[in-house]
Amino acid sequence: MTSKQEFIEKLRNSSLRPTKQRINICEVLFNRDKTFHFTISDLFNLIKDKTGEKISLATVYNTVHAFHKKGYLKEIPINSNQTYFDTNVTDHHHFFDVKEEKLIDLKNEDIGPIEIQKSIPGKKIKSVEVLVKLED
């Protein structure tokens, strides 16, 4: 449970002005026990439901990208018509339930270390992500 004050400080420390909208979005995104996987439209709808206040879609996009740029959100590569984001910004892997269109975190020990035996001259590894698709 993070207090509104803490979000305000975190925003200020990130040189993001603590607006009403951003604080609401923080509360929806980060006041949770578990990691949260979402699309912009998930979030847009959830804000209306949880806070009662409507935030414009443009602001939701702006804020998600601001948070993403600051490293508070992660983008998850899935083939879908919508971009998925994740409040768990650590390096980790996923199940993707194709039918439910739901992402599930895997702990690193659920997969174990991945040793990449190949390299490309002049390039270095930025991230390693495993996506395990699930069906019924």
Added chain:
Amino acid sequence: MTSKQEFIEKLRNSSLRPTKQRINICEVLFNRDKTFHFTISDLFNLIKDKTGEKISLATVYNTVHAFHKKGYLKEIPINSNQTYFDTNVTDHHHFFDVKEEKLIDLKNEDIGPIEIQKSIPGKKIKSVEVLVKLED
């Protein structure tokens, strides 16, 4: 090197009528040594260059999805504004050069077997894909 006749048979066997357009697309896609990673617009442009004949964009979409449905093409999960396809339909992993926006196949032995230690009741694993992002 696959002959036009073989493509015609393969199309017939898949209950896809061997039209001029489909045969051309087969030649562009499948007459190669190495696996080919592409977006629809890559393919659209390449067809014009390689065959001289222009195929409508709608037909390129239709054909790629027909081939995808038949299992002759694979969709690669990357976060990009465009969908990537792959002529290598076996289970395999990728480097993605973020700057060049290019996919590179990894052999399975470049990564080694991935043991997934977690399971979700009622669900089974459909695919396991590793995406390694590369930067300079």
Added chain:
DNA sequence: TTCCTTGTTTATAATTATTCTAAAGAAGAT
């Protein structure tokens, strides 16, 4: 062949996710 049915191509319109624009509003500094 010719005719018929069904599948295919195509231009174009529609849809959808995302980004852009520019004006109004709010935050923070002085």
Added chain:
DNA sequence: ATCTTCTTTAGAATAATTATAAACAAGGAA
């Protein structure tokens, strides 16, 4: 209170993809 800069917003613009429906081509039967 005033000024500057950042933010929000509605709405327009963009871009990938999908849908529509008319013209066309393939394959089978007569």
